[in-house]
Amino acid sequence: MMYSGPFCTLLMSKSMDAQLLVGAFLVSIVLLGHAEADDIRIGKYWHRQITVEHVSNGQITFINSVGIEQIKNLSQITALRLSGHDQLSQAHNAMDNHDDELALALLMQVQSHARVTWLKDWVVWQRMNVLVRLGRPVEALIAYFQLDRSSADAFYLRRPPLAALEAVSQNQRQQIHQRLTQTLPQLSAEARKQAQMMLTQLGPVETQKGTGGVIAKVPGMPLTGISVGPRNAIRHSRAGDIDDAVDPSMPTAGKEQDPVTRTEPMVILPQFIQHDDPVTKLLRAGSFAEALAILEVALVADQVTHANMRWYQRGIAQRAMADREIDPGSAQLLYKQAGLDFMRVATYFPNGKYRNVCLIETAYVHQKISRPAMAIQICEQVASSIGSLTKRTEPEYLERLDTLRRQLEGGLPQEQE
Numbered sequence: 001m002m003y004s005g006p007f008c009t010l011l012m013s014k015s016m017d018a019q020l021l022v023g024a025f026l027v028s029i030v031l032l033g034h035a036e037a038d039d040i041r042i043g044k045y046w047h048r049q050i051t052v053e054h055v056s057n058g059q060i061t062f063i064n065s066v067g068i069e070q071i072k073n074l075s076q077i078t079a080l081r082l083s084g085h086d087q088l089s090q091a092h093n094a095m096d097n098h099d100d101e102l103a104l105a106l107l108m109q110v111q112s113h114a115r116v117t118w119l120k121d122w123v124v125w126q127r128m129n130v131l132v133r134l135g136r137p138v139e140a141l142i143a144y145f146q147l148d149r150s151s152a153d154a155f156y157l158r159r160p161p162l163a164a165l166e167a168v169s170q171n172q173r174q175q176i177h178q179r180l181t182q183t184l185p186q187l188s189a190e191a192r193k194q195a196q197m198m199l200t201q202l203g204p205v206e207t208q209k210g211t212g213g214v215i216a217k218v219p220g221m222p223l224t225g226i227s228v229g230p231r232n233a234i235r236h237s238r239a240g241d242i243d244d245a246v247d248p249s250m251p252t253a254g255k256e257q258d259p260v261t262r263t264e265p266m267v268i269l270p271q272f273i274q275h276d277d278p279v280t281k282l283l284r285a286g287s288f289a290e291a292l293a294i295l296e297v298a299l300v301a302d303q304v305t306h307a308n309m310r311w312y313q314r315g316i317a318q319r320a321m322a323d324r325e326i327d328p329g330s331a332q333l334l335y336k337q338a339g340l341d342f343m344r345v346a347t348y349f350p351n352g353k354y355r356n357v358c359l360i361e362t363a364y365v366h367q368k369i370s371r372p373a374m375a376i377q378i379c380e381q382v383a384s385s386i387g388s389l390t391k392r393t394e395p396e397y398l399e400r401l402d403t404l405r406r407q408l409e410g411g412l413p414q415e416q417e
Contacts, residue, residue: 037065043076059072091103108127118153137161165202308352319365336369343362
């Protein structure tokens with residue numbers, strides 16, 4: 001039965017007002033919820049105040065600023081800005097400004113903190129492309145293998161670093177060929193198909209003789225990738241130190257530069273460090289970027305074995321790269337990242353054997369970022385509780401501490417914020 005008349009008109013008017021009020025309320029909730037929202041760049045244009053939900057089947061799903069779900073192909077996405085990941089935005093800005101070295105350092109930092117699988121995969125893919133542009137094909141290949149190990153979306157696996165194979169040196173060709181052939185059986189069907197294409201593009205490669213392989217500086221190191229998961233996950237203990245036996249799951253990699261022509265000096269490492277550890281060998285060989293790439297994979301696992309040594313190694317790699325970095329801004333970022341890792345060890349393992357060497361490294365970092373007062377304070381803390389750090393056990397680190405204290409006593413420039 002239909003009703004009409006002034007009363008019904010009034011009821012319909014009230015009902016429409018209520019619907020509009022509810023609609024406005026819902027939109028306000030959406031907008032309020034997006035106060036700390038994401039941004040996505042599609043082609044050249046930014047879409048603001050969105051919320052990324054997930055990535056699957058080569059597509060990214062997000063909620064736009066008025067609460068409507070949208071789906072776009074990943075191939076259309078040129079940049080992301082995500083709430084809680086300011087360094088991702090900085091990395092994309094660096095790439096836009098053709099500063100790939102800075103972008104690489106920022107992406108590594110984002111990867112180490114990311115907890116969402118789709119974000120990790122996006123960052124690794126971005127890092128792979130940056131490494132290609134930087135002319136570092138071996139590390140780009142490592143990143144591609146990492147995507148396969150994490151069962152990343154097929155969109156990424158169908159886009160291997162083919163451009164990295166152009167104009168590679170003979171030494172790089174040998175390393176890439178050996179990695180591809182040895183890793184081939186472990187790859188997924190899609191990645192295996194792409195790896196075979198890369199082998200075809202490489203063409204025939206002569207194996208270097210007389211060195212037991214193409215990695216002359218790090219003999220005997222396996223070339224397979226890391227398997228990050230519960231079976232070889234790390235037991236992270238806060239109550240003291242942990243055993244530093246070799247972690248058989250740690251990946252290894254050959255430096256893409258010719259070992260004969262390398263001139264980077266070795267770093268000082270404590271005598272108690274596990275000398276047979278693959279990352280330790282890379283650090284001693286001066287292959288800091290490659291060591292860092294491997295550690296970034298190992299340290300994003302849910303649990304981490306030998307966490308004190310791994311954090312120390314990552315700090316050493318970053319600090320050594322900062323010492324050699326030409327760009328001041330990139331160097332400062334690397335120093336600060338290294339300092340964070342050294343302080344993690346000193347904080348979580350206060351009774352561990354890495355504590356004092358990490359504090360010395362932290363003091364050095366503070367000196368390099370123009371905070372000498374803090375550096376002096378840390379040096380005095382180490383000197384007052386020197387423990388096992390003696391001329392007999394750690395002569396190089398003790399000499400480094402003395403040198404650092406003498407340098408700091410020479411002057412106290414104003415600290416920077």
